[in-house]
Amino acid sequence: MANDLALDRQLCFALYSASRAVTATYRPILESLGVTYPQYLVLLALWERDGRGVSELCDDLKLDTGTLSPLLKRLDMLGLVERQRLSTDERRVQITLTAKGRALEARACDIPKRLGESMGMTARDADELRETLVRLTNSLTTAAT
Template identity: 65%
Template structure:
């Protein structure tokens, strides 16, 4: 069975393991903010620019509405976002940060540094890794 694929030679497993490890580092920090990792990702997009349409958020995060809608509903129940239907197009829902949602961004500023410290990589190495992963993601999307 020496010809059989080996787990430790698989890029997919290395990506899976790294993702789980990174999420584990984020978990206690995000718990302090009262957020799950997917909620944090939604908040990151909104902190960059708002309002955002639900479809726009889904496209940016790679999430379908069946996954995104419950996330937004929980964030709204937490008082961090508001969803409003467009007066021009009832099908369009805009997501806005509340004052509490905006204020949370300052408490989240140190989160990327926490991952960098835990990773033991220089900022240049992390940037190179991010760039490589973005290229990989783009290539894999185009191969489908």
């Protein structure tokens, strides 16, 4: 029974450690772009589909507005996005990339490859791991509701 509680046997600790290691690996890569890891995630979502509402970004990034709003404010201050209230509904804010934000995508194109090399995994290994983590997240989210 004591072995079941050993730290190195805990899935939660392995996930936590891996998450911290991945984020640390991104840090120097993203410094050259002038953004943090959470800001990079917002940019990825906008590069995929620009002109999203804040609530849509919250849903896609699995963040609450209290966490996302400061990220968006900072990206706005960096000149990478614009925040605009919709004229049809003043409560809603739409986020769009600026020309500078769109241009940053070209500089970021090699990031997934660079991260993959750092992980020492094949593209197939990384895809399988991502699919496993997505299934895990979906299962846990479903179980919680």
